[in-house]
Amino acid sequence: MVRVRYDDVTKRYGxxxxxxxxxxxxxxxxxxxxxxxxxxxxxxxxxxxxxxxDPTEGEIRIDGTDITDKHPKNRDIAMVFQExxxxxHMDVAANIxxxxxxxxxxxxxxxxxxxxxxxxxxxxxLLDRETDELxxxxxxxxxxxxxxxxxxxxxxxDEPLASLDAKLKVEMRxxxxxxxxxxxxxxxxxxxxxxxxxxxxxxxxxMNDGTVQQVGTPTEVYHDPANQFVAGFIGSPSMxxxxxxxxxxxxxxxxxxxxATFSFSVTGLPTxxxxxxxxxxxxxxxxxxxxxxxxxxxAKAEVTxxxxxxxEQLLTVQLAGxxxxxxxxxxxxxxxxxxxxxxxxxxxxSAYVFNAETGARIRQTEASPDAAVPTGSRP
Amino acid sequence: xxxxxxTAVGGHYESALLWVxxxxxxxxxxxxxxxxxxxxxxxxxxxxxxxxxxFDTAGxxxxxxxxxxxxxxxxxxxxxxxxTAKFMFFAVSFEVGLGIAIAFVLNSKVRFRGLVQTIGLVPxxxxxxxxxxxxxxxxxxxxxxxxxxxxLTNGPVPWLSDPSIALYALVLPDVWQMxxxxxxxxxxxxQSVPDHVQEAAMMDGAGRMRRLIDVTLPYIKELIxxxxxxxxxxxxxxxxxxxxxxxxxxxxxxxVISMAMYREAFSYGNYGRASTMAxxxxxxxxxxxxxxATVSEVEF
Numbered sequence: 001m002v003r004v005r006y007d008d009v010t011k012r013y014g015x016x017x018x019x020x021x022x023x024x025x026x027x028x029x030x031x032x033x034x035x036x037x038x039x040x041x042x043x044x045x046x047x048x049x050x051x052x053x054d055p056t057e058g059e060i061r062i063d064g065t066d067i068t069d070k071h072p073k074n075r076d077i078a079m080v081f082q083e084x085x086x087x088x089h090m091d092v093a094a095n096i097x098x099x100x101x102x103x104x105x106x107x108x109x110x111x112x113x114x115x116x117x118x119x120x121x122x123x124x125x126l127l128d129r130e131t132d133e134l135x136x137x138x139x140x141x142x143x144x145x146x147x148x149x150x151x152x153x154x155x156x157x158d159e160p161l162a163s164l165d166a167k168l169k170v171e172m173r174x175x176x177x178x179x180x181x182x183x184x185x186x187x188x189x190x191x192x193x194x195x196x197x198x199x200x201x202x203x204x205x206x207m208n209d210g211t212v213q214q215v216g217t218p219t220e221v222y223h224d225p226a227n228q229f230v231a232g233f234i235g236s237p238s239m240x241x242x243x244x245x246x247x248x249x250x251x252x253x254x255x256x257x258x259x260a261t262f263s264f265s266v267t268g269l270p271t272x273x274x275x276x277x278x279x280x281x282x283x284x285x286x287x288x289x290x291x292x293x294x295x296x297x298x299a300k301a302e303v304t305x306x307x308x309x310x311x312e313q314l315l316t317v318q319l320a321g322x323x324x325x326x327x328x329x330x331x332x333x334x335x336x337x338x339x340x341x342x343x344x345x346x347x348x349x350s351a352y353v354f355n356a357e358t359g360a361r362i363r364q365t366e367a368s369p370d371a372a373v374p375t376g377s378r379p
Numbered sequence: 380x381x382x383x384x385x386t387a388v389g390g391h392y393e394s395a396l397l398w399v400x401x402x403x404x405x406x407x408x409x410x411x412x413x414x415x416x417x418x419x420x421x422x423x424x425x426x427x428x429x430x431x432x433x434f435d436t437a438g439x440x441x442x443x444x445x446x447x448x449x450x451x452x453x454x455x456x457x458x459x460x461x462x463t464a465k466f467m468f469f470a471v472s473f474e475v476g477l478g479i480a481i482a483f484v485l486n487s488k489v490r491f492r493g494l495v496q497t498i499g500l501v502p503x504x505x506x507x508x509x510x511x512x513x514x515x516x517x518x519x520x521x522x523x524x525x526x527x528x529x530x531l532t533n534g535p536v537p538w539l540s541d542p543s544i545a546l547y548a549l550v551l552p553d554v555w556q557m558x559x560x561x562x563x564x565x566x567x568x569x570q571s572v573p574d575h576v577q578e579a580a581m582m583d584g585a586g587r588m589r590r591l592i593d594v595t596l597p598y599i600k601e602l603i604x605x606x607x608x609x610x611x612x613x614x615x616x617x618x619x620x621x622x623x624x625x626x627x628x629x630x631x632x633x634x635v636i637s638m639a640m641y642r643e644a645f646s647y648g649n650y651g652r653a654s655t656m657a658x659x660x661x662x663x664x665x666x667x668x669x670x671x672a673t674v675s676e677v678e679f
Binding site: 078087 | 586589
């Protein structure tokens with residue numbers, strides 16, 4: 001059992017906040033991913049667990065034992081660095097075997113374990129090579145090998161795939177996931193790449209401005225975002241956000257907040273949405289219904305860019321009378337081109353509502369049976 | 380001008396450009412090669428020629444390898460070589476040892492590091508002759524150094540006039556002047572060790588000592604070898620400090636090779652012998668450099 005617990009951990013650099021009030025638990029054998037834009041505090045959070053950064057406040061526990069003040073070498077944690085940090089003057093075998101050498105394991109046993117790990121990572125034939133003779137992917141494997149040879153209780157990875165090309169990234173991603181499952185080591189992984197996070201993690205910890213925004217499974221974080229930041233950060237292309245208000249008190253029609261230039265019907269808006277105050281409507285590109293003729297309740301828009309992507313196409317559109325551009329995914333057989341007029345429908349069950357000032361999610365408080373699809377067909 | 384001649388001019392211009400492009404590497408390296416030839420190849424060649432002649436009042440006459448035989452079989456040369464070696468050993472040991480130690484201290488987050496580094500550069504930019512003159516003042520009978528060691532001694536110390544300590548009194552100014560150079564070079568090396576590699580070693584369980592041996596030293600090995608070679612060759616040709624402070628005395632106890640060379644050439648007018656010594660010194664320097672680079676497996 002290796003359970004990692006952050007207890008209100010805060011790290012300040014002078015007046016700057018690195019990470020604030022981090023309060024998370026990573027369960028035994030879990031693959032947790034810290035996800036967020038650069039500078040959001042995810043690496044600081046990871047380094048606090050590694051022992052490379054001292055938290056200003058709070059405690060970190062592994063299986064209930066406070067390790068906050070322990071030296072990194074006494075934490076039984078292994079880490080793969082973004083820069084990989086291979087020892088340039090040692091060959092591959094020496095790099096992988098280094099943690100065992102430090103532990104005082106004899107040469108023969110060391111070699112045996114190194115070969116075993118190399119076999120697992122499919123780099124058995126590279127053991128006598130120098131590290132500067134290796135390709136990016138091979139170097140990656142060596143770094144992982146060095147981290148797993150000690151069979152640590154916690155495994156940390158700080159953007160380990162950042163320097164690889166797209167194809168290799170996908171390949172290594174799968175291998176890391178497989179390896180983590182096989183070894184069952186509690187893992188904390190840092191990335192800014194949401195696709196990587198979604199495919200790897202059992203749990204995503206989404207961070208922004210030094211604080212945790214949401215903790216949840218990839219599905220939860222995607223389909224049930226806690227706030228506008230998470231909704232906008234997860235998903236590609238990003239969720240569209242529109243500043244709107246109800247057209248009239250109690251109306252199920254929303255209009256552009258400032259000048260009512262466009263309007264939608266969104267049946268089943270959360271009852272908590274104020275009748276007159278503006279709010280933010282969030283719609284993922286694939287959840288607009290696209291019509292080529294006027295439809296009741298749909299908003300008129302002009303297509304400015306079309307990007308065919310095989311089975312579907314990505315449209316950039318501009319709502320009539322509004323300068324904001326929206327991303328819309330439409331089936332490939334919707335025949336539109338630049339300059340065409342289309343009508344966009346939105347259904348309440350696939351739209352998200354956020355507080356215009358705080359970005360907090362406004363949820364449906366009472367079940368509304370007629371929430372679904374008032375206009376057009378689902379894309 | 381006719382069309383034909385126009386084309387001809389254009390053709391010449393073009394072929395000149397092509398010629399320049401083809402020979403660009405030579406054109407660009409020529410100035411450096413010229414300097415090298417003027418200040419290295421020519422003097423060495425000239426010394427080689429001079430070393431084959433004997434100079435006396437009657438002029439010069441060819442003696443073949445006579446100078447080499449005479450020098451290598453006379454005790455004086457070996458004596459000077461031994462004195463130079465002693466000077467080299469003490470000066471280089473202190474300079475490199477102290478320089479590395481200071482570099483490590485400065486590399487750990489010391490306050491006012493920039494200031495310390497700048498002050499450390501001061502001795503380096505002073506000419507060796509001026510350094511020697513400064514130290515002459517310090518070594519004066521009843522001078523600063525005497526008053527510093529006064530509680531430990533009975534009266535003034537004959538720093539430069541006692542044959543048993545004069546050589547060490549010469550080592551001191553050299554250490555004072557050249558230690559900052561070692562510090563500077565080693566510090567640059569230490570700062571080039573990436574933090575993440577140090578941290579990786581920390582995560583791999585390595586303590587401070589282990590990291591020093593397994594990570595830091597391999598990173599700065601080349602620079603240490605470089606600095607050793609620089610200082611060995613530097614101390615081998617020490618001259619200004621000896622000339623100003625002791626002139627090789629007392630009783631030839633500080634007669635380093637360059638001093639012997641100077642005396643041979645400018646006191647006795649025997650340029651042949653002086654050139655021979657210079658060439659032998661060059662050979663020794665080359666041999667030491669080669670040996671160091673080979674043993675430490677460093678390529679420059």
